[in-house]
Amino acid sequence: MKNSGFVRKPGKTYATLVRTSTLKRAGPIRSRRKRPTVAEGSRFIDACRGEECYLRVPGVCCSVGWAHPSVVDCHSNQSKHGKGGALKAKHEFTVPGCAACHQWLDFGPAPRDEKVLVFDAALALWLPVRARKMGLPTPEAA
Template sequence: MTWNSTFKQRGKPLARTGFKRKEPGAFKAQLDRNTQTLTRKAAMKTRRKRVTVADGAKYLAACRGEPCYLRVPMVCPLNPNDETVVPCHENSLAAGKGMGIKGSHMRTVPGCFLCHAWLDQGKALRVEKGAVFQLAMADWEPVRARKMGLQTQEAA
């Protein structure tokens, strides 16, 4: 197979043209047309402030040095000096939890590693997990309020 049999050979070479300068007003007219489409039809809406770690840091700090409040039956070792206690977030839609979104820092309870794992990855029913969390939150709220210097909802 040869080059000539596969591709048609051009009979005349490409013509060269010189560089042509555009008219001075050509770009300005195009810019004027584009500015009409770029003007805003309505004012920009303000974006909702994203929750930062600093906003909920006081709630997370209140959980430090506390015993496990979740106390899941048959899971929790009930060790008062447990060093694995961390803030456990509520995993319900009511707490602001969503796909890839952690729940509100206000809805945290101190829990040991085993209880936290049960709450997040355990095979228990969602209703059972919610009930355990609600009991723990009821016990934890007055203690947290005293620790943070806040009023409890009952006193208000």
């Protein structure tokens, strides 16, 4: 057999081999929302290191008034702070809490309203301290 390349059939128009409707864009390309990187969010988490427990749940807290090795950053469980489904709240809404208070906040038997009150009180105490520690403007001035 003779190897002949691509030969167009007479009488056929091959003006477009690809559909132009798929190449037309309905609108402009939108840029995606910039999500905070690990480095940007970790500064709020790093601020919690070496702090005392701010949740201070009565009858649960193991480190009232002093820094405890089990103190970690506790994220809010409220949807107004960005929590939803499998998403954690934004890193701005974290407070230092001991392991016992963190366990109580996430899995404890207390009603949700009580947990919201405890977290909001802890966040109100923590925000000015964190602002001074990180060199941010204080919440009262903002």
